[in-house]
Amino acid sequence: MTPRPDEQARTELRDLVAKASKHRDAEHERTETDFWRAIDALQDRYHGAQQDVADALGVKRNQILRQTKRYRSAEEPATD
Secondary structure, rough: OOOOOOOHHHHHHHHHHHHHHHHHHHHHHHHHHHHHHHHHHHOOOOHHHHHHHHHOOOOOOEEEEEHHHHHHOOOOOOOO
């Protein structure tokens, strides 16, 4: 049986887990952003492409619109 850790070892472990979790969240957000920006470009390829994209993803066109708008607005500066 391994020895019980001291408080310093537990603190270091918690910090490492928090760092790994933060990295995972950042990569997930980056991946989602890349995905929806690519979908945004694809839906303009031809008339009716938005419906074809929605069918391929198994979602409604409205969800495509909401997600592409959400991730598109992340790159464009807000105009007041």
